[in-house]
Amino acid sequence: IAYFYWCQEKGYARYTGTNDGSQDWKYRAQGWISVMKLDAIVAMIIYTLVTSVFYLLGASILFGKESLPEGTDLILALASIYTSSLGEGAKVVYLIGGFFALYSSVFATLAYWTRLFPDIFLSLKAIEVTEVNTVVRILAFLFPLAWIVMYWTVQLPGVLVLIGGLIGSILLLVTLYIGIQFRQKNLKLGFGYSIISRLFFWISVGSILGVSIYGIIQVWN
Structure with missing residues (x-):
């Protein structure tokens, strides 16, 4: 889902122009579709x-451990992945690297969510188009604040990961629905008619559906 916003803001396919039904437009569109396939x-x-x-x-x-560490000890247990193979000195490097990795993840997620939710609000007619930028700024403040409060309140990284997995599994179903609808639109434009395209599309649909259902069941149990 986030990829769409990235493409849109980076100007992907902007050169394609408005669909005028011409072969030139279709040729330009197929060129950009090839770029996204490579991506x-x-x-x-x-x-x-x-x-x-x-x-x-x-x-x-x-492997072989009877139970997983609880609370913030899970972070130190994960650090042992590196200290067990590279030595104790790797723990500091791991924690520093982990900070930057998590920061980049939070940064990317924030950029995505602050665009996704205003779109949802627009679809529900809860806000006007002119209010989108204001809502983005407000959410850019509220989301990190909510995440910080949640972490300091729960302090169970493992549980938070499971919650994130559940949300991700549900979003996969949303992505699946959007993908099917988008494909139907593309078929009307003359894209995606090949047998290979149809085969891989439905393989993807089945895979995403299976992973999503499996993830929900695992978290639920």
Whole structure:
């Protein structure tokens, strides 16, 4: 979902212009679609490799332990992923790197949420178009404040991760619905007719649906 806002604000496909039904417009649009496909493929490869490495490291450290650490001790337990393989000196490097990694994640999430929620409010006709920028500024202050209060109130990183996973799983279903609707619109424009396109699209639909349902069940249990 966030990718849409990034593309829009960075000017992706701006050169394509307004759809006038011409072949030139379709050619320009297909060119930008190819760029976004490349974006998606490269991102998929990077995320898959990085996630796999972290998963294997975590599994190797936590394997055999009867219970997971509770509260903020979970952060130190995660640090042991590196200290067990690189030595105690790696803990400081891990904590510093973890801070910047989390900061960048919060920064990106904030940029995304402050654009998503005003769009939702617009769809519900709760605000006017002229109020969007004001709402963005207000949310840019309220969201970090809410996150800080939640952390200091709960102080259970593991629980917060599960809550985030539940929200992510639900948003996957929203993304799935939007994707299907968007594809139907693209079909009317003459995009996505190939067999390969249809095959990979429905494979993606099935995969996202399965992961979303699995995530909700895991958190619920």
